[in-house]
Amino acid sequence: IAAHTFTFRELAAATKNFRQDCLLGEGGFGRVYKGHLENGQAVAVKQLDRNGLQGNREFLVEVLMLSLLHHDNLVNLIGYCADGDQRLLVYEFMPLGSLEDHLHDIPPDKEPLDWNTRMKIAAGAAKGLEFLHDKANPPVIYRDFKSSNILLGEGYHPKLSDFGLAKLGPVGDKTHVSTRVMGTYGYCAPEYAMTGQLTVKSDVYSFGVVFLELITGRKAIDNTKPLGEQNLVAWARPLFKDRRKFPKMADPLLAGRFPMRGLYQALAVAAMCLQEQAATRPFIGDVVTALSYLASQTYDPNTPVQHSRSNASTPRARNRVGANFDQRRLHSPNHQQSPDLRKEGTTTSKYEAEVSRTNSGSGSGRRAGLDSMDVTGSQMGSPAHAGRKRESSRSTDRQRAVAEAKTWGENSRERKWPNARGSFDSTNE
Numbered sequence: 001i002a003a004h005t006f007t008f009r010e011l012a013a014a015t016k017n018f019r020q021d022c023l024l025g026e027g028g029f030g031r032v033y034k035g036h037l038e039n040g041q042a043v044a045v046k047q048l049d050r051n052g053l054q055g056n057r058e059f060l061v062e063v064l065m066l067s068l069l070h071h072d073n074l075v076n077l078i079g080y081c082a083d084g085d086q087r088l089l090v091y092e093f094m095p096l097g098s099l100e101d102h103l104h105d106i107p108p109d110k111e112p113l114d115w116n117t118r119m120k121i122a123a124g125a126a127k128g129l130e131f132l133h134d135k136a137n138p139p140v141i142y143r144d145f146k147s148s149n150i151l152l153g154e155g156y157h158p159k160l161s162d163f164g165l166a167k168l169g170p171v172g173d174k175t176h177v178s179t180r181v182m183g184t185y186g187y188c189a190p191e192y193a194m195t196g197q198l199t200v201k202s203d204v205y206s207f208g209v210v211f212l213e214l215i216t217g218r219k220a221i222d223n224t225k226p227l228g229e230q231n232l233v234a235w236a237r238p239l240f241k242d243r244r245k246f247p248k249m250a251d252p253l254l255a256g257r258f259p260m261r262g263l264y265q266a267l268a269v270a271a272m273c274l275q276e277q278a279a280t281r282p283f284i285g286d287v288v289t290a291l292s293y294l295a296s297q298t299y300d301p302n303t304p305v306q307h308s309r310s311n312a313s314t315p316r317a318r319n320r321v322g323a324n325f326d327q328r329r330l331h332s333p334n335h336q337q338s339p340d341l342r343k344e345g346t347t348t349s350k351y352e353a354e355v356s357r358t359n360s361g362s363g364s365g366r367r368a369g370l371d372s373m374d375v376t377g378s379q380m381g382s383p384a385h386a387g388r389k390r391e392s393s394r395s396t397d398r399q400r401a402v403a404e405a406k407t408w409g410e411n412s413r414e415r416k417w418p419n420a421r422g423s424f425d426s427t428n429e
Helices: 008-014 056-068 099-103 115-135 190-195 200-216 232-240 243-249 260-273 284-296 315-322 350-360 389-416
Strands: 023-027 030-036 042-048 077-081 088-092 150-152 158-160
Touching: 008 030, 008 042, 008 077, 008 088, 056 077, 056 088, 099 150, 099 200, 115 150, 115 158, 115 200, 115 260, 115 284, 190 200, 200 232, 200 260, 200 284, 232 243, 232 260, 243 260, 260 284
Parallel strands: none
Antiparallel strands: 023 030, 030 042, 042 088, 077 088, 150 158
16 A cells, blocks of 8 residues: 555644644545645545544545555545544645535635536546546446545646545446445436446446536535426436527526537536436446547637527538537547547547537437437528528538448447447436
8 A cells, every 4th residue: 555654643733633724624424624744745634533424444445445546537645544543534635625616505706617617627527437447457436426526626627536435346247236325315326226236337327417517507406496406317307308498407607608519518428427227328438538529629708698599590600610520530540549539449439429410410319318419400500591502512511420420320339339229319217
């Protein structure tokens, strides 16, 4: 174990004897204090409540996991203390707090997260999960993915924290691990909550909840809302089926400052992660590919506020939106060798194909799980003027892009997802 062993006296000195003004937060596990080590390094010290929810087993799991797993999107464990009955964990200090702090119950003088930052946080958090699922051996199921466990460093760089509930995933021929149901209400996948059968797709569902929080600004569970709206996923499911309601799902604190097409694409990813059947959810690697693309499409918050009907009806607006995803670039040798193509042996993932179909305004809504992703059709744009050569050329280009996207999607499914053809089906009720 690479983590440093601290004495209780050292950590008491680091936190000024756990003084109240050093307290960062508290929960069912205990309290977290800000402290400074002798070398001046700022740290976060988690003091576990001896009668709290995180016992010796969870303490040991967290120490082992974070000592063995190192990634840019996982919080760094500096050390621990196990003096007598005292159990403390020492982490790097994350100056911007948790994602939850920036989404919910924001004071009036605090600036809400802009669209670009939200997509950046989502992509980074997904990369942390991808490391646990695909790079760790054996795979690790996080089991407690929620907005309060995503900590933010300088530049809003996200890192996953709190690994006390993490579980080694299935190996060999096993498809799941059976365990007692743990986690947080509102984030648990339905199949895990009902059967205790845990898979990496359970984490994908939880990621979908957090991603929906980022998009909508709503809490996973909010008892102050009217009945029927208290559970975020239950509120969102019927809205996923009507693209005309997508703009209303955006966080009001964004004040309309988001790319309409980016909103549609983000909701498409969230809907796929939140499918009730685990087998039809995407793998986190595909989510990373889709969100890395979304995070790369920076939006200027100073541009005029977008409206779902008017702004995309002009040729200039349609050009700007349609240019987001250059189909020909996907076929270039440089792009095929890029780190974004994370699945070996394929030129594109099914979620790139899905985003492509979103951009080109094609695809049946039933297949996409969202009725229709054509944001250049009747809702977002106006018909092309007949007889204009330029519009005719654009239509031809769009049809070519549609054909390519469909071909890539079919090829991806045949090569890599022969048993997951329901991945784009509509969200199950």
